[in-house]
Amino acid sequence: MILDGNQRGGARDLAIHLMKPENEHIELHEIRGFMADTIMGALREAEAICRGTKCVRHLYSLSLSPPETANVPVSAFEDAVQRIEEKLGLAGHPRVIVFHEKNGRRHAHCIWSRINVGTMTAVRMSHDRRKLADISRQLYLEHGWKMPEGLIDPDLRNPFNFDRKEWFQAKRAGKDPRDIKNALQQCWAASDSGPAFRSALEARGYWLAQGDRRAVVAIDINGEIYAVARWIGLKTRDVVSRTNDIVSLPSVAEVRGHVSRLVREKMAGFVDSVTEEFIRAAQALESQRIALVEQQRKARRELHATQEIRAIHEGRQRAKRFRKGILGLWDRVTGKQAEIRKENELATAASARRDNTERHALISAQLLERKHLQGEIAEERRAHVRQLAQLYREIGVPSRDVAPAESSQPKRRRRHRHSWN
Structure with a gap:
């Protein structure tokens, strides 16, 4: 599973984050070593202890995300947490251990206090990311999960990595930066000349222009500017060399x-109609999602209540096995009472295992049910994206002087945010 940890302070903000209602299910699995019995209380307690030290980032927050298709029992998460804290x-x-579920996926968060109360010092977290990567590799191998290439070798990471400036620029445009980078790189790779590159970009909804500082830039339908060399990962002179006469490129103002x-002429009405259809479908699917989540929460509450009632009944039955009065004193002298106590302890442990198995079975079934609905949501989104991509591609048709075969170029995706994204 992917392990992502960091040192931090801000106990209150972290507690609020862990209890965000955007998660469909939130389960407080364990609080260990704190007097408080709530997430907020435990983390504020850790914050109070750290005030006796000079440590600012007194917490270590870790997320544990298994592969999307894996059905991971609670014991696997607990084993991973145990290894991590020892490492x-x-x-x-x-x-504190908390489980989150959203969009049919389940992951966990574990937050430790770094403060050693005996010495009132903070544990040093040297090379923690490297240590987490080692444990992550071991978990993938042990569970037989397909290991991400980036985890096998740092040189095999996803090539679509972005610096901070690229990321926030893409977010302002309302697009996923992976889509932008992929579009620009594929257009470059599919063309062998300046005109071909320009036509390929227009087929994706981008237009070349002469920039003020970076020589050649691309502009999308929102008027957002992208430095071509930077997004493709080449030197400016290589891009200028392929586009030939850069002076012939229009200015940014002209392209915009x-x-x-x-x-205005081609897209306004079409985009609005497609978006309205998508919103109606999204609302219907969102209603299904809300109903399903409430149904699942009700089932979990009913199971919890059933198990509590059964635990009380079984506890009373085990208590009745102890005799009272003189007979009870005799059982104590003869050792029979100790035997009954041991049998009761074994029965209690077996009941706990049975309850855990029932809870895991219910959660697994609900996750599968939620994944099916998420598949419908994803397909509706893909259909919407395909329709929009077709419309955006039409924008480039009047200005291209290329053969119709270029219409086979891959489509550019545009993301629209909705409540279930």
Whole structure:
């Protein structure tokens, strides 16, 4: 499973984050080493202890995300947490474990207090990411999960990595930066000349222009500017060399005006109609999602109540096995009472295992049910994206001087945010 940990302070903000209602199911699995019995209380307790030290980032927050298709029992998460805290030097430290479920996927968060109460010092977290990567590799191998290439070798990471400036620029445009980078790189790879590159970009909804500082830039239908060399990962002179006469490229203002006219003339009404259809479908699916989540929560509450009633009944039955009065004193002298106590302890442990198995079976079935609905949601989103991509591609048709075969170029995706994204 993917392990992502970091040192941090802000106990209150972290507690609020862990209890965010955007998660469909939130389960407080364990609080160890704290007097409080709530997430907020435990983390604020850790914050109070750290005030006796100079440590600012007194918490270590870790997320444990298994593969999407894996059905991982609670014991596997607990085993991973145990290994991690031993590897990082946090064994025995107070901790909180919380499970989150959203979009048919389940992951866990574990938060430790870094403060050693005996010495009032914080555990050093040297090379924690490297240690987490080692444990992550072991977990993938032991469980037979397909290991991400980036975890096998740092040089095999996803090539679509972005710096902070690229990421926030893409977010302002309302797009996933992977889509932008993929579009620009594929257009470059599919063309062998300046005109071909320009036509390929227009088929994706981008237009070349002469930039003020970075020589060649691409502009999308929103008027957002992208430095071509930077997004493709080449040197500026290589891009200029392929585009030949850069002076012949229109200015940013001219391209933005041209794009605005195309959008007004060709796209406004079509995009609105497609989006309205998508919103109606999204609302229907969202209603199904809300109903399903409430149904699942009710089933979990009923199971919890059933198990509590059964536990009380079984506890009373085990208590009745102890005789009272003189007979009870005789059982104590002869050792029979100790035998009954041991049998009761074994029966209690077996009941706990049975209850855990029932809970895991219910959660697994509900996750599968939620994944099916998420598949419908994803397909509706893909259909919407395909329709929009077709419309955006039409924007480039009037201005291209290329053969119709270029219409086979891959489509550019645009993301629209909705409550169930």
